[in-house]
Amino acid sequence: AQSVTQPDIHITVSxxxxxxxxxxxxxxxxxxxxxxxxxxxxxxxxLLKYFSGDTLVQGIKGFEAEFKRSQxxxxxxxxxxxxxxxxxxxxxxxxxxxxxxxxxxxxxxxxVLA
Amino acid sequence: GxxxxxxxxxxxxxxxxxxxxxxxxxxxxxxxxxxxRQFPKQSLMLMATSNEGSKATYEQGVEKDKFLIxxxxxxxxxxxxxxxxxxxxSFYICSxxxxxxxxxxxxxxxxxxxxx
Numbered sequence: 001a002q003s004v005t006q007p008d009i010h011i012t013v014s015x016x017x018x019x020x021x022x023x024x025x026x027x028x029x030x031x032x033x034x035x036x037x038x039x040x041x042x043x044x045x046x047l048l049k050y051f052s053g054d055t056l057v058q059g060i061k062g063f064e065a066e067f068k069r070s071q072x073x074x075x076x077x078x079x080x081x082x083x084x085x086x087x088x089x090x091x092x093x094x095x096x097x098x099x100x101x102x103x104x105x106x107x108x109x110x111x112v113l114a
Numbered sequence: 115g116x117x118x119x120x121x122x123x124x125x126x127x128x129x130x131x132x133x134x135x136x137x138x139x140x141x142x143x144x145x146x147x148x149x150x151r152q153f154p155k156q157s158l159m160l161m162a163t164s165n166e167g168s169k170a171t172y173e174q175g176v177e178k179d180k181f182l183i184x185x186x187x188x189x190x191x192x193x194x195x196x197x198x199x200x201x202x203x204s205f206y207i208c209s210x211x212x213x214x215x216x217x218x219x220x221x222x223x224x225x226x227x228x229x230x
Contacts, residue, residue: 032217043120043207044158044221051216090157094217099163099171100146102219106157 002027004093006105013081014113021076021108023091033074034092034102035065044090050074061085086112115141118210120222127198128230135193135225137208143188144210148219149181152205164191188212198229 005024013019025031032051036044048059055067065076074091088109092102117140127133137147146165150158162178164170164185172178180202182194191210195202205226209219 034218036221041205041224041226043118043223044209046116046218046220049218094219097217100211100217100219101148101160101163104157109155 002093002103004091004103004105006089006091006108008108009106010109010111012111012113015083016080019076019078019081019085019110021089021091021110023074023076023105025072025074025091025093025103027072027093027103029095032094033065033067034094035059035063035074035076036090036092037061038088038090038107040087047076047089081110081112083112083114086110116215116218116220117141118144118208118220118222120208120225122225123223124226124228126228126230129199130197132194132196133198133227135195135206135208135227137191137193137210137222139189139210139212139220142210142212142215142220144191145188145213146211147185147191148209148211149183149191149193150207150209152207152224154205158207161193195227198227200229203227203229 003026034049035047038044050067088107091105094102119138121136149161161176162170162172170183185191207224209221
């Protein structure tokens with residue numbers, strides 16, 4: 001079955017600390033992978049995406065993610081978290097064609113301590 | 115680039131009335147638009163997928179007669195919640211993708227619907 005797992009429902013980090021949000025997927029075909037961020041009461045903003053090529057992708061706001069095919073993972077990282085990074089983060093996997101639908105993870109809520 | 119807008123951002127209506135939500139792609143042609151529903155502190159639930167000029171494809175369990183979707187142009191899709199009831203209260207988010215932008219979906223800011 002196709003699925004996306006974000007094992008951590010909540011994560012709390014101190015401002016300035018490093019961050020890693022985990023994402024594991026199960027997908028039959030070559031996955032297209034995405035990370036989105038959602039602030040309260042807002043839509044989703046694309047942080048970064050992986051289609052092919054270099055497995056370490058850079059995104060906006062200083063985020064990066066690494067695709068590891070052997071581990072079926074696409075973890076999101078940031079070396080130094082800012083208070084404004086507090087939000088909900090969603091990992092998603094999509095198809096290269098066809099319906100273009102996404103499968104979303106359940107999300108990880110990030111809290112940043114001052 | 116890749117901006118998607120939604121209108122209204124919030125709406126309150128009485129039970130039994132219909133509400134229309136618009137989703138627009140402002141700077142690209144949206145070949146496909148998606149409508150999601152999000153409950154508090156939960157992930158997004160896909161309701162339907164629409165391609166310009168075609169009938170929408172609804173996910174299992176979504177009532178197509180209650181949630182009418184129209185994708186009449188490459189920049190506009192509408193979701194009409196017909197005969198709304200309190201259980202339809204939710205946060206509705208649309209997204210759009212264009213052939214020029216591959217498989218990436220760009221999301222609108224969402225619409226908060228409250229049915230009294």
